[in-house]
Amino acid sequence: MSLFELIYEDPAFLVVSKAPGLLSVPGRGPDKQDCLIHRVQMVYPEALSVHRLDMGTSGLLVVARGPAMHRELSMLFQERKVSKRYIAIVDGQLAASSGEISLPLICDWPNRPRQKVDHEIGKPSLTRYRLLNFDITTNSSRIELEPVTGRSHQLRVHLAELGHPILGDELYGSETSAPRLLLHATMLSFPVPGTHETLNFESAPDF
Numbered sequence: 001m002s003l004f005e006l007i008y009e010d011p012a013f014l015v016v017s018k019a020p021g022l023l024s025v026p027g028r029g030p031d032k033q034d035c036l037i038h039r040v041q042m043v044y045p046e047a048l049s050v051h052r053l054d055m056g057t058s059g060l061l062v063v064a065r066g067p068a069m070h071r072e073l074s075m076l077f078q079e080r081k082v083s084k085r086y087i088a089i090v091d092g093q094l095a096a097s098s099g100e101i102s103l104p105l106i107c108d109w110p111n112r113p114r115q116k117v118d119h120e121i122g123k124p125s126l127t128r129y130r131l132l133n134f135d136i137t138t139n140s141s142r143i144e145l146e147p148v149t150g151r152s153h154q155l156r157v158h159l160a161e162l163g164h165p166i167l168g169d170e171l172y173g174s175e176t177s178a179p180r181l182l183l184h185a186t187m188l189s190f191p192v193p194g195t196h197e198t199l200n201f202e203s204a205p206d207f
Helices: 036-041 069-080 154-160
Strands: 005-007 014-020 046-049 058-065 083-091 096-103 105-109 115-117 126-135 138-149 183-191 198-202
Touching: 036 046, 036 058, 046 115, 058 069, 069 115, 069 183, 083 154, 096 154, 115 154, 126 154, 138 154
Parallel strands: 058 183
Antiparallel strands: 005 014, 014 058, 046 058, 083 138, 083 183, 096 126, 105 115, 126 138, 183 198
């Protein structure tokens, strides 16, 4: 079992790539303690989780080394100074080659962890998308996604509401449409706290 893939190491933070099927942080119960941050802490005990990916999602995450950098990086996410891009394969052919999905989201509490669109009490949520290619033989589209906001399950719900659920999505699509959730955090860019430098990281999906 591989602990994790180290993409970049700095005295203040790490950039790692998470495998699909692995929790970002521990869940409830002894059977949900194996997760990315615990694996990172086996090598870097000072590591602290700043953000997370859904269990089925693979790709890039930044991890703070110590509480001071954890505060700095958390502020970057709160102030939307972190740029993220995802690659997904979705069902069907998109009507437009690019566009925006703006639908307010909130937890579907009786069915959690599912999220839902709610125009009365949902939180504003915005996703930009761009078609990369369409595969006529599988009737599926490879797209690039930019979550402007960072709501739970945002990309998955927005694509499902558009009528093009992400393949392999057991909550908002069909679990049997792919062997895994075909969603990968492929690009991460952020200004390094305390410097004038912006770092950009890329990771290609395995699908």
